[in-house]
Amino acid sequence: xxxxxxxxxxxxxxxxxxxxxxxxxxxxxxxxxxxxxxxxxxxxxxxxxxxxxxxxxxxxxxxxxxxxxxxxxxxxxxxxxxxxxxxxxxxxxxxxxxxxxxxxxxxxxxxxxxxxxxxxxxxxxxxxxxxxxxxxxxxxxxxxxxxxxxxxxxxxxxxxxxxxxxxxxxxxxxxxxxxxxxxxxxxxxxxxxxxxxxxx
Numbered sequence: 001x002x003x004x005x006x007x008x009x010x011x012x013x014x015x016x017x018x019x020x021x022x023x024x025x026x027x028x029x030x031x032x033x034x035x036x037x038x039x040x041x042x043x044x045x046x047x048x049x050x051x052x053x054x055x056x057x058x059x060x061x062x063x064x065x066x067x068x069x070x071x072x073x074x075x076x077x078x079x080x081x082x083x084x085x086x087x088x089x090x091x092x093x094x095x096x097x098x099x100x101x102x103x104x105x106x107x108x109x110x111x112x113x114x115x116x117x118x119x120x121x122x123x124x125x126x127x128x129x130x131x132x133x134x135x136x137x138x139x140x141x142x143x144x145x146x147x148x149x150x151x152x153x154x155x156x157x158x159x160x161x162x163x164x165x166x167x168x169x170x171x172x173x174x175x176x177x178x179x180x181x182x183x184x185x186x187x188x189x190x191x192x193x194x195x196x197x198x199x200x
Contacts, residue, residue: 001020001021001022001027001029001090001091001092002020002021002091002092002094002195003018003019003020003029003086003091003092003093003094003195004018004019004020004093004094004095004096004097004191004192004194004195005017005018005082005093005095005096005097005135005140005191005194006018006019006097006099006186006187006188006189006190006191006192006194007096007097007098007099007128007131007187007190008099008183008184008186008187008190009036009098009099009127009128009130009131010127010183011046011047011123011124011126011127012035012036012037012042012045012046012047012127013033013034013035013036013037013046013127014033014034014036014127014131015032015033015034015183015184015187016030016031016032016033016034016082016187017030017031017184017187017188017191018030018031018082018086018091018191019172019188019191019192019195020091020195021195026168026172026188026192026195027172027175028172028175028176028188029086029089029091030082030085030086031176031184034078034082035074035078036071036074036075036078036127036130036131037067037070037071037074038070038074041067041070044063044067045066045067045070045071047119047123048063048064048066048067048068048123048126049064049109049112049113049118049119049122049123050119050123051063051067052064052109052113053113053119057109057110060109060110060113061109061110064109067126068126068130071126071127071130072130072133072134074130075127075130075131075133075134076133076134076137076138078134079096079131079134079135079137079138079140080138083138083140093140094141094194094195095140095141095142095143095191095194095195095197096135096138096140096141096142096143096194097143097144097145097187097190097191097193097194098128098131098132098135098142098143098144098145098190099128099145099146099147099150099186099187099190100125100128100132100144100145100146100147101121101124101125101128101146101147102146102148103125104121104122104125107122128144132144141194143190143193143194143197145190145193145194147186150186150189150190153193154189154192154193157193157196157197158192158193158196165189165192166185168192169185169188169189169192170185172188173185
């Protein structure tokens with residue numbers, strides 16, 4: 001099957017849903033939680049701005065920069081594994097959709113550390129960015145889907161009301177069982193958009 005990845009990232013991990021089409025109907029090929037930092041580094045790499053909150057500027061900058069590298073390298077490894085699983089199962093990965101938050105102003109690390117909500121925002125941007133970079137590194141066609149525009153893109157690309165798309169997603173959830181929360185549902189919609197675009 002031709003399949004598309006859908007990713008919804010959090011701090012240190014992401015929900016991955018792989019969607020294919022069988023006889024014209026969407027189906028879930030794979031669904032899993034994927035760590036985006038190594039377990040041994042979770043304490044500082046999963047939320048680096050928070051880990052660096054009380055540090056002096058120099059060590060804080062080094063820790064955040066190291067965490068960004070860690071996230072990117074880990075995301076590349078996990079993306080390659082996901083491609084390998086799909087390929088070994090006989091599928092062709094035609095696109096990779098990553099749900100993205102609102103872009104962040106060009107704040108310095110010190111400006112981010114100065115205001116607590118900025119740390120949350122920076123960590124919320126860091127891991128989708130790592131996944132997007134991993135997709136491009138792995139040679140996948142990247143589709144960055146702004147979360148705030150997800151419904152509009154569903155209607156535009158899939159040519160159906162969001163309510164109908166959500167019914168399809170709910171049926172897919174019943175076919176695979178829990179967990180099937182907002183992360184999996186939104187990742188599924190993103191993957192369905194990516195798959196629909198590749199059929200055009």
